[in-house]
Amino acid sequence: MFAQVPAYPGDPILSLLEAFQADSRAKRANLSIGLYYDDDNSIPVLASVREGAALVAAQGAAHTYLPMEGMAQYRQALQKVIFGKDSAALREGRVATIQSVGGSGALRIGAEFLKTYFPGSGVWVSDPTWDNHQVLFAGAGLDVHTYPYYDAQTNGLKFGEMLETIDALAPRSIVLLQPCCHNPTGIDLSRAQWHELIVVLRSRELIPFIDMAYQGFGDGMDEDAWAIRELVDAGLSFAVSNSFSKNFSLYGERCGGLSIVTLDCYPERRRSGAGAGSAEGDRTTHVLQPPSARRQTRVGHSQHTAFGGPVGDGSRLHAGTHFADARIPQASA
Numbered sequence: 001m002f003a004q005v006p007a008y009p010g011d012p013i014l015s016l017l018e019a020f021q022a023d024s025r026a027k028r029a030n031l032s033i034g035l036y037y038d039d040d041n042s043i044p045v046l047a048s049v050r051e052g053a054a055l056v057a058a059q060g061a062a063h064t065y066l067p068m069e070g071m072a073q074y075r076q077a078l079q080k081v082i083f084g085k086d087s088a089a090l091r092e093g094r095v096a097t098i099q100s101v102g103g104s105g106a107l108r109i110g111a112e113f114l115k116t117y118f119p120g121s122g123v124w125v126s127d128p129t130w131d132n133h134q135v136l137f138a139g140a141g142l143d144v145h146t147y148p149y150y151d152a153q154t155n156g157l158k159f160g161e162m163l164e165t166i167d168a169l170a171p172r173s174i175v176l177l178q179p180c181c182h183n184p185t186g187i188d189l190s191r192a193q194w195h196e197l198i199v200v201l202r203s204r205e206l207i208p209f210i211d212m213a214y215q216g217f218g219d220g221m222d223e224d225a226w227a228i229r230e231l232v233d234a235g236l237s238f239a240v241s242n243s244f245s246k247n248f249s250l251y252g253e254r255c256g257g258l259s260i261v262t263l264d265c266y267p268e269r270r271r272s273g274a275g276a277g278s279a280e281g282d283r284t285t286h287v288l289q290p291p292s293a294r295r296q297t298r299v300g301h302s303q304h305t306a307f308g309g310p311v312g313d314g315s316r317l318h319a320g321t322h323f324a325d326a327r328i329p330q331a332s333a
């Protein structure tokens with residue numbers, strides 16, 4: 001039955017780890033999967049994680065299903081970490097977040113979400129980028145392209161070429177960007193360069209997809225999320241995938257999230273009566289509720305575990321520049 005299925009040669013990153021573990025030489029160096037080791041050469045268990053785990057154990061709560069979008073407290077806490085506790089977008093209910101299976105799950109759900117509602121859009125990733133970006137986006141059916149990024153001559157950024165390429169993209173092209181600690185190069189945009197890029201992202205009506213896997217490993221938790229908050233302040237609608245694998249040293253728990261920032265708030269529109277009962281109101285009702293994300297979660301993952309799992313906040317996806325046109329039918333539970 002499965003004879004035509006080719007043998008899998010193995011994941012290049014994990015295979016390298018296996019080769020490292022099988023190597024008995026004393027002076028070997030592990031350059032495979034990125035894990036943070038402390039000065040004692042151990043993977044730390046953070047005090048906060050230890051405390052949290054003890055609390056969960058003491059509560060002895062049942063391991064029941066979570067809502068399709070994940071655990072509400074987790075998603076709310078995540079939003080504050082990513083967008084800042086004083087974020088106007090959060091205050092205005094303009095961010096929908098779903099819990100995901102690590103950063104990878106967030107990327108895949110985000111890719112599927114975009115493919116579903118922007119079927120004609122391709123995605124542009126940096127050259128080079130984290131290998132899995134290509135696989136995850138291509139796996140969701142998106143055409144993956146690159147924009148110039150790393151300059152091996154200067155060990156710096158090809159910022160001019162990068163900007164030029166992005167400035168020539170068709171509206172609603174997806175641009176994957178890392179806000180800090182760029183994997184694999186370690187070279188990040190300066191704040192001035194981000195400002196230039198944001199002007200282009202907005203004027204070309206592109207869809208920024210920000211992938212943050214190393215928040216806190218650069219200049220600090222808030223500092224590393226600066227570009228995300230700048231995009232919010234600049235009034236863009238965009239997607240953010242984030243991972244807590246590295247900064248909470250929670251690799252195997254697969255904790256992450258996918259957030260969609262929109263420009264308008266569905267409940268506000270309804271309360272204020274804007275569009276209520278009109279074609280606009282009906283459209284907004286469909287578009288802005290989170291079923292889009294929930295539905296994608298259902299399709300992509302079925303359900304979460306309590307510790308990691310699929311994408312939201314019950315929050316309302318609403319009409320942003322891009323997401324307003326994603327006509328999304330109400331998902332059945």
Ligand SMILES: Cc1ncc(COP(=O)(O)O)c(C=O)c1O
Binds near residue numbers: 178243244
């Ligand atoms: C740039 C980047 N994005 C996403 C991820 C995925 O994170 P996770 O391990 O939580 O799936 C990684 C992991 O190495 C990464 O380097």
